[in-house]
Structures are given as structure tokens and as C-alpha cells.
Amino acid sequence: MINIVKVGGGIIENEEDLSTFLTSFSKIPGKKILIHGGGRLATKFAAQLGIKTNMIEGRRVTDDAMLDVVTMVYGGLANKKIVAALQANKINALGLSGADGNIIKAHKRVVKEVDYGWVGDIDEINTGLILTLLDNNIVPVIAPLSHDGKGKILNTNADTIASAVASAISIKRETQLVLGFELDGVLVDPKEKTSVITKITPQLFEDYKKSKVITDGMIPKLENAFAAISSGVSAVKICNALKISEAITEHNVGTTITSD
């Protein structure tokens, strides 16, 4: 089983949380891949550089200046800090953007109602290199950046990358997708941190959306989870990033997404 773990920008931004997460991540047994965000850090550095952040439906509009910011923050600052910290934990991590080794080929999102700018929709995951690294006991750490093969880096959502990587690898190996964030799982009541929904099926997802229990950023997260399961991923866990190894080794921790 290969665990493909995604951790979001809220954890990355906070040094103490990041350290706790990485210690837990390091304890995950077997082969593993880390895909990280960094949105909040990008927003912070953009502001310091006088660049305004524009989000539409939870997605970052990426003009030329913002592309430089996300390339720096995701591919540089966040990725290298994580890799160095994992090395200190005796995990032989290796950071990658989608351009590195051509692992994530994408195309610039076609403009419909909204022009997201330099945002990439994934065409292909090069699993060969990822599996070669894993088989050499290297832990790939993937920044949420793809490339178009024509020289352009593109900004791609980390959840989408995690889902696509897990799906692509599931053709060759058994995979589990693990989405770590600030909460203990998907909650019935956002004010009640222990109200974790243990299991979500496609039917329950529809019901929760209709009743507005599941809203906003959680919707694309769950859509990605179901897409991953449809394309061969064995299981998806949504759980607290700070307890990521427990969520993987224990069955009653976090929210499990299943097809039935």
C-alpha cells in the first residue's frame, strides 16, 4: 500500500503545526508521497510584495506576478523547508514540482466564465519516475505546480494533484489517499470539532450538500476523493494533519470516503 498524503496551507504556514505534522508523517509505515499546499503563505508573501490575492470559488487567480509568487513559495520556500525537516527526521525526501522529471503535465485552464490565469488542468502523471524514487526509498514531496511542456509553470490545486497522483499510481500499485487538514475530519457541525462524519458515500455526499452540512472548500475536496475512488484508489481518508499516522494506522480516526 502506498500512502499519498496531502497537507494544506493552514498547516504549512504555522511552524509548530508543520513540525508536528512532519513528525507524524515520518512515522507512516511503508512507501509514501507527500503533496503540500501553501496558499496562505503565498497570500502573505504576495501582500508583502504589494500583489493582491484574488480567489474565486476557493481557487487562486494566477496572473504573471502571482505565478512568480506561487513558484517561489510552493516550489521553493514550502517545499524545501519540508524536505529539510524530513531529512532531519531521517526520511530521504526529494522535492518536486510538476515540471521536475516531467511528472505532472498540464494545460492552461480554458477560459469560460472565469479567467483563472496561469492555472493548470492536469493531462498526465508520469508515474514511472515517482515509482523509481519510491523503490529507491526516496519520499517524493510534491509542490502544487504543474507545467505545460512549453516552458510554463502552472498553478494547480494540491488536492487535485494528490487525487490525480493516487489515481495514476493505483493502476500499478495499491494506493490510499490521505487528505490532512486542521480538523479531525468532515464535521456535521463546524462549531463542534468532535462531530466527525466517520464515513461518506456518494449518496450521503449528495444529501449533505443539499442540507448544506457540506459546503464551500469541502465540496471540491470530496469531489476529488470520489473521483480518486472511481479511478482505482482503494480508500480516501480526510483527517487531522497533526494525527496523520494515527489516521492511517487506526480505522476509527478521521472520515473515510468509500464508494458504497
Added chain:
Amino acid sequence: MINIVKVGGGIIENEEDLSTFLTSFSKIPGKKILIHGGGRLATKFAAQLGIKTNMIEGRRVTDDAMLDVVTMVYGGLANKKIVAALQANKINALGLSGADGNIIKAHKRVVKEVDYGWVGDIDEINTGLILTLLDNNIVPVIAPLSHDGKGKILNTNADTIASAVASAISIKRETQLVLGFELDGVLVDPKEKTSVITKITPQLFEDYKKSKVITDGMIPKLENAFAAISSGVSAVKICNALKISEAITEHNVGTTITSD
């Protein structure tokens, strides 16, 4: 023969020059490694972030804020732009900092007269991973960052890294170190761009230093070149980055550093 090519910050900063360099680099026959700088870009972004750049003897003093800047600019912006552009040239490039795959282990420079801050002096190059990548037709693109194995990224001069990588690999394979910059080679007269010194031996180096023909930033560059030759590198070329493939394939282009 493995060509280990270093390109400096002056080329990286200028998009047109960078593109010309990368086109030429892509034409180098056989196995190759690229080590890049990015100092001018770091200075530019630091200024935009309100962080002052402090250089002592051509080396950047790296406090906490500057470490974030160089991690972002070297490991993110410069490295990923180069990798994406090489992918467009059908070169399967893969960007690395010294923390990635633990390829460059260093320690924080001991404070003597000057406290350079988070600057790393190299202890060890992990050639195993670099050779594995080369043997898989991957071109490593190395940012001038090392790590201390205790979780800290360190700022390390790109010339020093290029020299250390070439020396370490020369134990196992034949290597040539190629230092590309803005000029056609080491010049007798800085005002006369064609006054290239074709060959420099250790004795000539001492003479040129005494007569002030060779000064400033060129001194550590040549010291690194001689150190590389002493430790097994077959040849060192100092040449125009925009004509890097000619300098490698033709004998009368650039400055050649030899032991005698």
C-alpha cells in the same frame, strides 16, 4: 565525460539571456548537470520585500529573512523556470536543492571575523542519486542551497557547489567543469571583451593576482577551479554562458584552467 555546467545570476536574471543559454545548454552532447545561481534575482526580491542585501567579499550575509528569500528565489523561482524551459527543449530536467535526496550535506559556516549567517560549507556530496538520475537520462538542475541534516537549509555559493559536485563525481566518472558567465572568458583587460586569457596555470594565476589582472569575484572562481582539478576533474572551462555548447565542443573558445 560528464559536463558539470554552472551559470551565474547575471544570466538567470535576464529572460532573453536565460533562454539563449538554455538553448545552448540543451545542445551539449552526453550527460550533463546544471548548477545555477540567482543572486541578482534574490537581491531584487529582497528589496521588494524591504530586506537589505549585505555582501562581504562577494558573499551574501544570510540572516533568517534572507534565508527565506534565497530558498524561494534559488530553489523555487529560478530553479523551476529553468526546469520548465529545459522540458520545453525536450531535456528531462529535474530540479534539486542540496536537501533533496540529501545530495549536499553541509554545516553552518563557523563565525571567524565575519558572521555570514545561514551559509553552508559543504561536507559531503551524495553522488549515488546524481548518477542514478544521469543514468536514467535525467538532467539534474541544482540550486545553490545545501542543508545541515538537522532541518536547516543553508545558502551555498553556486561555484563552490559546482566544483564540489564535479570533484565528487570525478572519483567515479570523467568530468569537466564548465563555468558560464557574461564574458567570453577571463580577460586581460576588463574593458576589452575579446582579450580572453586562453589558458591559466597555478603559476600564471599567482602572477595575474599580483599584477591585479585577476581581482574580486574572479579570484574565488579560479580558486574553486584549481581545487576541482587537484581533486580529479579533467578540465575546467570559464566561458560565455550564451555560447556554452561551443565552449564545450570547441577547444579555442573560453579560458581553460589546467594544472600545468
